[in-house]
Amino acid sequence: MKRRKTIKGQQANKESSPASPSVKIKKSSDEVIKADNEARENKDDDELILQDLIDDPSVFIDKFNQHCEDIKRSMQTIKKVKLYSAENSTREVAKIKPQALMSILSLREINRISQMLCKNAKDSTQEAKQKCESVQLQLENLLYEIVHLKEEISKCGQFKSCGDDITLLEVEEFYRVAPENISLPERTRHDPHQLKLAQLQWELQEREKLAEKCRLAKEEKDRLIKRIEDKRKRIRNLNPLLDSVLTATRPLQDYLSLSISQVDSSSSARYLPRPLYFLFVQANAYQEANDSDIGVTITGDLHKAKQFDQNVVEESIRRASSSQSGQGNKKNLELKNLLTPHPLSVSLRLKESDGNSMALSVYYYPILNICAVKGVKIEVSFKLPDVSSVRQTIEDSSLLSCLFPGDTGKDTPNATNHQQLQSLGLPSFNQFVKEIGNPYIWAQSITGLQFFSLEKEELPMEPAGADLLPNVVNAILARTKSKASLLKQLIALENLQMFPTNSDGKLFPIHTYSQIKEFKVGTDVNIESIKKMSAILNKKLQSGNTTAVSIKFSYRRVKLYAVVLLEPDYPVHPPLTNITISSDQRELTANINADIKCIEAEINVFYQELLEYDSADFMLTNILKRLQVCFEICIESRLKELRDKPVTDLPQRMILQSCRGRDRVKPYKYLENPGCFTTRSTAL
Amino acid sequence: MDMYGVVYSLCYSPCGKLLAAGDNFGRIFIFQYVDALANYICIFFCIGVVHSGPIYALTSTSTYLVCGILDRIVGYKWSEILDKENILYCGCGDGRIYGYDLKSGHNKCSMVGHEDSIHSIVLDPQSKACISSSEDGSVRFWDNRKPSQIAIIEPYKHQQLSHHGGGKWISAMATDTDGNWMACGGATGLSIWHLQSRTLTSSCNDITACVRDVVFYDGNFITVGDNHHVTHTTINGEVTATIPTSSSPNFAIQINENLNSKPVLCTAGNSIMIDIFINFFYKTTSFQCTCSY
Numbered sequence: 001m002k003r004r005k006t007i008k009g010q011q012a013n014k015e016s017s018p019a020s021p022s023v024k025i026k027k028s029s030d031e032v033i034k035a036d037n038e039a040r041e042n043k044d045d046d047e048l049i050l051q052d053l054i055d056d057p058s059v060f061i062d063k064f065n066q067h068c069e070d071i072k073r074s075m076q077t078i079k080k081v082k083l084y085s086a087e088n089s090t091r092e093v094a095k096i097k098p099q100a101l102m103s104i105l106s107l108r109e110i111n112r113i114s115q116m117l118c119k120n121a122k123d124s125t126q127e128a129k130q131k132c133e134s135v136q137l138q139l140e141n142l143l144y145e146i147v148h149l150k151e152e153i154s155k156c157g158q159f160k161s162c163g164d165d166i167t168l169l170e171v172e173e174f175y176r177v178a179p180e181n182i183s184l185p186e187r188t189r190h191d192p193h194q195l196k197l198a199q200l201q202w203e204l205q206e207r208e209k210l211a212e213k214c215r216l217a218k219e220e221k222d223r224l225i226k227r228i229e230d231k232r233k234r235i236r237n238l239n240p241l242l243d244s245v246l247t248a249t250r251p252l253q254d255y256l257s258l259s260i261s262q263v264d265s266s267s268s269a270r271y272l273p274r275p276l277y278f279l280f281v282q283a284n285a286y287q288e289a290n291d292s293d294i295g296v297t298i299t300g301d302l303h304k305a306k307q308f309d310q311n312v313v314e315e316s317i318r319r320a321s322s323s324q325s326g327q328g329n330k331k332n333l334e335l336k337n338l339l340t341p342h343p344l345s346v347s348l349r350l351k352e353s354d355g356n357s358m359a360l361s362v363y364y365y366p367i368l369n370i371c372a373v374k375g376v377k378i379e380v381s382f383k384l385p386d387v388s389s390v391r392q393t394i395e396d397s398s399l400l401s402c403l404f405p406g407d408t409g410k411d412t413p414n415a416t417n418h419q420q421l422q423s424l425g426l427p428s429f430n431q432f433v434k435e436i437g438n439p440y441i442w443a444q445s446i447t448g449l450q451f452f453s454l455e456k457e458e459l460p461m462e463p464a465g466a467d468l469l470p471n472v473v474n475a476i477l478a479r480t481k482s483k484a485s486l487l488k489q490l491i492a493l494e495n496l497q498m499f500p501t502n503s504d505g506k507l508f509p510i511h512t513y514s515q516i517k518e519f520k521v522g523t524d525v526n527i528e529s530i531k532k533m534s535a536i537l538n539k540k541l542q543s544g545n546t547t548a549v550s551i552k553f554s555y556r557r558v559k560l561y562a563v564v565l566l567e568p569d570y571p572v573h574p575p576l577t578n579i580t581i582s583s584d585q586r587e588l589t590a591n592i593n594a595d596i597k598c599i600e601a602e603i604n605v606f607y608q609e610l611l612e613y614d615s616a617d618f619m620l621t622n623i624l625k626r627l628q629v630c631f632e633i634c635i636e637s638r639l640k641e642l643r644d645k646p647v648t649d650l651p652q653r654m655i656l657q658s659c660r661g662r663d664r665v666k667p668y669k670y671l672e673n674p675g676c677f678t679t680r681s682t683a684l
Numbered sequence: 685m686d687m688y689g690v691v692y693s694l695c696y697s698p699c700g701k702l703l704a705a706g707d708n709f710g711r712i713f714i715f716q717y718v719d720a721l722a723n724y725i726c727i728f729f730c731i732g733v734v735h736s737g738p739i740y741a742l743t744s745t746s747t748y749l750v751c752g753i754l755d756r757i758v759g760y761k762w763s764e765i766l767d768k769e770n771i772l773y774c775g776c777g778d779g780r781i782y783g784y785d786l787k788s789g790h791n792k793c794s795m796v797g798h799e800d801s802i803h804s805i806v807l808d809p810q811s812k813a814c815i816s817s818s819e820d821g822s823v824r825f826w827d828n829r830k831p832s833q834i835a836i837i838e839p840y841k842h843q844q845l846s847h848h849g850g851g852k853w854i855s856a857m858a859t860d861t862d863g864n865w866m867a868c869g870g871a872t873g874l875s876i877w878h879l880q881s882r883t884l885t886s887s888c889n890d891i892t893a894c895v896r897d898v899v900f901y902d903g904n905f906i907t908v909g910d911n912h913h914v915t916h917t918t919i920n921g922e923v924t925a926t927i928p929t930s931s932s933p934n935f936a937i938q939i940n941e942n943l944n945s946k947p948v949l950c951t952a953g954n955s956i957m958i959d960i961f962i963n964f965f966y967k968t969t970s971f972q973c974t975c976s977y
Contacts, residue, residue, distance in 0.1 A: 592912075592932045594690065594954045601688035601708075641851035641871075659819065660801065663690060663708075663935055663954070664853070 064110055067103040074100035168199045178202040268298045271305040273342045273364045275371055275447035280346050282446065282469045294473065295349035299361065304343040331424050338367050338420065339436055347375075352477045355381035356484040360400070360476075362447065363437055370414050371447045374437030376400050380484050389521045390490045393547060399483065400440065401545060402569040403475050408545060409438030413451045442472050482571055485617035492621075493519045493551065498628075499621045502613040506672045508625045513651055514555035514632050521549050537578050540565050549575075551624060553631055556639070558583040560631045564620065571616035574607045577623060581631075594663040595638075599630040602668050606680075630668045633677060637666045653677060689973055691931075691952035694938040703940075703950065705958055705973055713973045715958070775802030775816050781826065793831045797824055803855040803870070808879060810863030821852030823868055825882070835882055839872045844887050858898040858905060865919050867905040869895025874907055876921055886921030897937045901947070906964070908934035908951050916964070930970055931955040 074096050081092040168174070175183055182202050188195040269280055283296040341363040351357040361375045376399045384391065401408050412418070412429045421429060433439075444451065446469050492499040496516040504510060540546050545568040553560040561580045567573040579600055581588045590597040603623055610622040636650050637658060654676035655667050667677040690708040703715040774782045779798035782791055800819035808815055813834060814826040825834040840852035854870035859879065866877045874888040874895050893910035900906075904916045904924065910933040916925040934953030941947045949961040958971040 590688075592954075594933055594935075597688060597690065597954055605688055657801065661692060663692070663933070664819075664855075 070103040278448040293351035300344035358480040372437030372439045409440040482617045517554045518552035571619045689956035694936040696940045817854035819853045856898040858900045888921040890923040930957045
């Protein structure tokens with residue numbers, strides 16, 4: 001198109017040259033402007049052609065060839081014209097010339113375009129090359145990075161963790177021991193790495209704990225060592241001081257005719273075995289210090305004691321431990337040795353304020369290395385009936401049983417004794433208790449013997465020391481008092497009477513209408529009948545420490561049979577009562593009758609009320625009194641129910657409400673102030 | 685203490701999933717018994733020593749567990765039942781019935797007539813009258829609105845009723861769901877009455893022990909009393925079944941019909957055991973009211 005225009009323009013120029021210049025110039029300038037405009041308008045078209053050419057260079061070549069051909073042809077034509085027709089050659093040439101010039105112009109244009117194209121191509125090549133180079137660089141970087149990372153990985157892979165040297169818990173053990181927040185089972189079950197981490201975490205925590213513990217223990221140890229050292233020093237310093245005090249006080253002792261210093265020099269005490277000597281000195285000191293009524297004597301054959309050589313004892317201990325394959329004869333001898341006490345023993349007699357006293361002897365068994373209590377006797381200030389089943393309660397060896405909780409004195413506190421007996425083929429210690437006495441734990445404590453118990457220490461006292469003996473003495477005195485009081489009550493009951501107590505008229509009305517028909521104590525009680533009744537009573541009976549008491553009340557042809565079980569440490573533990581009411585061959589117990597259950601609960605659950613006016617020593621009597629009253633109330637209200645008319649032959653009692661509640665509880669509680677009966681208003 | 689526990693009263697929660705039991709030591713035991721039945725293990729839910737006196741009656745409203753305890757100041761005992769007007773009727777130890785507005789706690793009315801303490805109260809489902817039974821042997825009908833006594837029956841005066849228990853007290857009553865029949869149980873055994881005419885229709889002489897509590901279920905009156913049994917009795921007075929229980933005597937029986945599944949019967953009495961019956965004809969399991977869990 002451009003070419004056409006150019007040609008047009010040239011034609012125009014050619015045409016305009018012979019015409020008048022003034023107009024023609026104007027006209028040609030118009031034309032030029034017009035052509036310029038057109039050219040500007042068609043610049044895009046040029047670009048398009050250019051684009052076409054770039055897209056298809058073959059067109060370009062064709063054009064080039066075509067124009068070359070045109071020029072060649074024009075040249076040949078001009079040559080022909082010049083050669084053959086000289087006359088009008090100029091005209092002919094002038095005719096062809098513009099065409100040739102046009103072609104030359106086109107060629108130039110093509111040349112320019114080709115130059116441009118060439119430059120473009122160069123540029124794009126350059127660009128592509130740059131791009132290529134940068135990508136190449138990137139690739140090299142990445143490759144380098146890969147190599148680096150591979151090196152790192154192999155380094156990590158070869159990393160030697162110190163965790164392998166630490167011994168860890170087994171996995172199951174770990175899951176069992178470690179807390180959830182460390183073991184995290186849901187995360188670690190399937191991930192061995194997490195598991196290992198958790199295990200290590202746990203191990204660290206445990207070891208830190210143990211280290212702390214170790215440190216504390218070490219500190220404690222150092223502290224104790226220092227304390228011991230201090231005490232040793234003080235004791236060493238004390239010795240000369242004591243000596244000087246002793247010499248200084250001798251005149252005073254002589255003046256007061258005290259015998260503190262003479263104790264040491266008394267002839268028989270010198271031959272006491274060490275534990276008994278400990279007790280002897282302590283008891284003497286206690287007596288001196290408290291001025292209390294406590295008699296301490298040494299009994300036994302002094303002559304034998306002199307011969308009783310410590311070496312012999314040690315010899316027999318050694319033999320006892322090595323004589324596992326000895327003959328029967330030898331075994332008997334060993335056993336005899338084992339059960340032989342030291343010839344000397346210490347006898348104590350403790351007297352309480354009411355004049356009742358308790359006597360006991362403490363024996364020491366050198367081979368068993370325990371002390372045992374024998375010959376316990378209570379002596380009361382009042383007269384005992386000559387023939388009485390009550391007597392068995394004071395001759396019982398369980399007089400001092402359970403002086404402190406759980407101290408039954410039926411087993412040895414020295415664990416090595418079991419081994420000694422086993423080597424002689426004897427399984428239990430129990431069978432010898434009758435022979436050697438009761439090895440109570442308190443008996444070991446007051447003689448300065450100490451044993452490690454497998455169970456928790458149960459005695460609520462200092463393990464050893466000066467203030468221990470007073471504890472034991474007080475406990476024995478309290479026991480003496482309550483036993484004496486119990487004896488009084490039992491004697492009264494044996495005569496079918498109630499011992500008078502302070503609670504009379506306060507917790508119970510003064511008059512009773514039922515009679516005591518029968519009273520039995522200890523082995524006389526028909527135990528078989530209780531065994532059926534209650535599992536708890538049965539269990540207590542089987543433990544063998546309890547004393548059973550049975551009583552029979554009778555009221556208007558109805559009989560009440562009650563069995564009271566006294567604990568060995570009565571009245572520290574309240575007694576347990578079981579009752580049966582029988583009338584006309586019908587027997588009722590608490591299991592099937594709500595009234596009886598209620599009476600039993602009154603006695604067994606609300607026993608605290610009985611301590612309001614009396615000491616606990618009178619609990620047995622008070623319990624029986626309450627039982628009697630409840631029984632009477634129960635029978636009377638039953639009789640009232642059974643009769644339609646008001647009854648007149650029953651005792652007049654003030655009763656606030658005859659019965660209450662679903663189980664129609666009878667008014668068992670006596671109120672002192674108005675003197676009336678009411679139902680219990682407080683539960684506990 | 686466990687040896688002497690006596691469960692006086694039983695009650696279900698409104699949702700039917702909890703069982704409350706009140707005993708003679710003033711403790712209330714709550715059992716989450718639906719779960720417990722599924723596992724046959726007793727799940728002990730909570731315990732509170734709520735009161736110092738025995739808990740004689742328990743009933744539940746939509747929001748409250750109401751305990752009838754011993755009021756130490758006045759010396760009353762309560763047994764109560766809740767009617768729809770949110771008034772709590774209490775039968776008390778002084779022989780009166782008091783109506784209390786539950787929201788305000790004010791006394792709305794009192795009905796005087798009984799000569800001795802009142803054992804139980806039910807509402808007549810038809811006439812909305814209040815029926816009470818007492819230690820004095822009478823069963824009285826009360827008009828709630830006035831409040832005054834409408835009628836009185838005295839079962840102990842009827843010759844055909846056995847007097848084996850001694851005394852004349854009536855400890856339990858129950859009406860059937862239509863309000864036609866009423867069962868009275870007490871020292872005179874079980875007797876069944878027609879409510880409209882207030883006449884004795886049948887007496888159940890097969891039950892030889894005193895009756896302590898009665899409920900109505902599915903055409904039968906189910907009773908417990910001074911023996912080892914739960915007894916099912918038809919309206920005609922025939923005993924259809926006796927099922928052994930672990931306590932004797934039993935003081936309370938309750939049926940839970942709020943559950944979606946089968947109703948559950950439970951009994952309690954002269955021990956710490958509460959017996960649960962899923963099938964009414966044999967004991968499923970027992971709960972223990974004890975603190976030693």
